[in-house]
Amino acid sequence: MEAAAVEQTPILDLASDPPRTATWRETFENVIAPTMFGFLAGAGWQVYLSPHLTYGLPNPPQGGLLLMMLFSPLLHRWLTHHPQNRWKEYLGGIAALALPLLLIWSTGQGGFVCGGYLAVVVWIWVSTSWWRFNLPPFRLAFWHTLGVNIGALGGSLLSYNLIL
Known part of the structure; x- marks a missing residue:
């Protein structure tokens, strides 16, 4: 009698689906394009x-x-899949990180520690973990801003050494 009263609870097998990896399109839109x-x-x-x-x-x-x-x-249109009317939210994400970085880069050589090294470490961490989520424009802009920051530093150093 007691056995009939106990309901069978289905066991969820969460380990059956292995975690997917980022597609080339996701990698291009969130890592390569902003950095370039x-x-x-x-x-x-x-x-x-x-x-x-x-x-x-x-x-x-x-x-x-x-x-x-x-x-x-334009970057919001090309790099995100959100409606175009959310570009101001994307701009807010850019400004939230870009404005402090603008101040950091104005400190001269000290900017290389926060604006360069620390930004690279955070950008690598973000690039290896955030691709799993469907992010809003604000957070995508945060990710893209880190890529633009690192790309601009690399592009300026390379052009200074090779061209000037």
Whole structure:
């Protein structure tokens, strides 16, 4: 009698689906494209604008971040799958990280620690863990801003060493 009263609870087998990996499209949209945008912006800023700036500000990483804010509606359209009317949320995510980075990069050589090394470590961590989630535009912009920051630094250093 007691055995009939006990209900059988189905056991969920959560280990049956192995975790998927990021697709090439996800990798391109969230890692490669923002980094290449930053690389081209930083290299172009270093070659074409930096020689004409009296005080060296804004420097190439700052220029890449400023250009990202300027082109945020286009970047939102190209790099996210959200409706276009959410581009302001994307811009808010850019500004939340870009504005502190703009201040950090204005500190001179000290900016390499926070704006360079620490940003690379955080960007690698984000790039290896956030691809699993369906992120809102604000968080995608945060991820993309880290990529643009690192790309602009790399592009400016490479163009300075190879071209100038």
